[in-house]
Amino acid sequence: MGLKKYTEYSLLGFKILNSWHSILSAYFLLLFEFLITPYFGIENVEYLSGLLFIFLANVSIMILIFNALLRISKVYFYYKLFSIPLLLYFPISLNKTIFTLSKIRLLLFDSCNINLPFLNGTCIF
Numbered sequence: 001m002g003l004k005k006y007t008e009y010s011l012l013g014f015k016i017l018n019s020w021h022s023i024l025s026a027y028f029l030l031l032f033e034f035l036i037t038p039y040f041g042i043e044n045v046e047y048l049s050g051l052l053f054i055f056l057a058n059v060s061i062m063i064l065i066f067n068a069l070l071r072i073s074k075v076y077f078y079y080k081l082f083s084i085p086l087l088l089y090f091p092i093s094l095n096k097t098i099f100t101l102s103k104i105r106l107l108l109f110d111s112c113n114i115n116l117p118f119l120n121g122t123c124i125f
Helices: 002-008 019-039 044-071 077-109
Strands: none
Touching: 019 044, 019 077, 044 077
């Protein structure tokens, strides 16, 4: 019971998703990301919130892909079939994550050159 309990529940006590739920959640996040991101604004705060959304969505997608691969059993062929496009999307998601991190760094740490309303013209570092 000891080891099995730790593999079924997360650190916060929630039940970990199985392979099928991870695959469906990853597809839902992908769809949500592609439908929502064109509607983010062009002001600095809206741009920053859009970058944070893209970052969190792609990190979540990568975690769900990893969980789906760990939890997949050898019997279910359809789970493997549905996870192949997600595996092909993994490098794109990693690239988006790195790109958004660099943009967030530029917005927050080079704030002396950018007029962000929530910083009131002060530099963080």
